[in-house]
Amino acid sequence: MIKNFFTSLVLIVAMAVPSAYAALELVITDGINSARPIGVVPFKWTGSAELPQDVSAVIASDLQRSGKFSPVAVSKMPQTPYTDSEVNFDAWTGLGVDAVVTGTITPTANGDYEINYQLIDVVRGALTGGDAKALNANGELELSRDHVLFTKRATVPESRLREYAHRISDLVYERLTGERGAFLTRVAYVVVDDNSTYPYQLRVADYDGYNERMVLRSKQPLMSPDWSPDGRQLAYVSFQSGQAEIYIMDIYTGKREKLASYPRHNGAPRFSPDGKSLAMVLSKSGSLHTYVLELKSRKLTQITRGRSNNTEPFWHPNGESLIFTSDRGGKPQIYQVNLSNGSTNRITWQGNQNLGGQITSDGKFLIMVNASRDGFNLAKQDLETGAVQILTKTQLDESPSIAPNGGMVIYSSMYNKKNVLSMVSIDGRFSARLPATTGRVRAPAWSPFL
Incomplete structure (x- = not known):
């Protein structure tokens, strides 16, 4: 079905193009x-x-x-x-x-x-x-x-x-x-502007929305940006050839490199904490499975197996395991796999579904999208006790990304029938909305400390 989208594509590196976009406007909504x-x-x-x-x-x-x-x-x-x-x-x-x-x-x-x-x-x-x-x-x-x-x-x-x-x-x-501040950081996100010749735009801005600039624009979808640990590169998914492919781009020079173009799906790239490897999701063997690519040697290792779909990998801060979303139990839940021996454990149990998981930098909390009768909202799970706290009350929340100090989470939500960026504190007491001036905003990614 996705292939119907694929006509001719022009992909333009646009670092030299001055930004004509206003800063995202913070609207405090609670706390x-x-x-x-x-x-x-x-x-x-x-x-x-x-x-x-x-x-x-x-x-x-x-x-x-x-x-x-x-x-x-x-x-x-x-x-x-x-x-x-x-x-x-x-x-x-x-x-x-x-x-x-x-x-x-x-x-x-x-x-x-x-x-x-x-x-x-x-x-x-x-x-x-x-x-x-x-x-x-x-x-x-x-x-x-x-x-x-x-x-x-x-x-x-x-x-x-x-x-x-x-x-x-x-x-x-x-x-x-007593905690490190995260104000000298950036966010990357995808804007979909249906009125533009190049409707899919990858933009980068200061964490507060100022100094926004477009780093990539395309006639075909751009998805899943992720920062390298040094804050210099972005991994992302592009559909420029008619199928999903994974690229890495230097946001300062515009230099791009294709990393994965296997048959069928290539998606969800995630840099390892040391920047030496990239976790990704491939379907070259049939089902969606998580792999790890060593960037220097280009050695590709399959991490998950079986007939279930295993997606959305995210590295544990210690680099020794991955969490991922899998439907192996019937509905999507989050699992953790030890990279040294392959042992796998389910770590989410509350809610109809849990997906899109990320772990805070201190390894204490899991942030995820929790599906319940109330809809899809962000939730926090204490990884020691298993206690779950619902953090948001917005509509159709997705793509959470945690600030490098673990204090805030940025995510995509629905407001006035439009995708916008929202923020919530890790304790759920404070929330804000950052509506863009144009287009629908999705897939935010918070940078590391800069």
């Missing part, structure tokens, strides 16, 4: 009231011309998108201090805020921007009055300023102001949560 209040004070700008990028606004948006923080609106801030010595600790703690980010931005003589910024623990400052003392190396008492969690300075060009704002967000997030 903001349960997040932790934080103060992100508008950074003081000392230049005469307009600041080309509102750094503090980017930081506030990042922290809000994480689902863990609720930045205080500027109009509700009790003050706008630019150093820790100017902070009225009691005024901030009175709002339930326990940390404040503030700083200054100064233009340099060569056209760059010097950013000085601090993260301040206002609760500790309120307890000590900001003048706690401690013994120095000489055994003398001096002001410890231990309410200042960090003070940093950087000089960046204009083109990297937004990027550095994400860097600040990562530092704040890690200092306050």
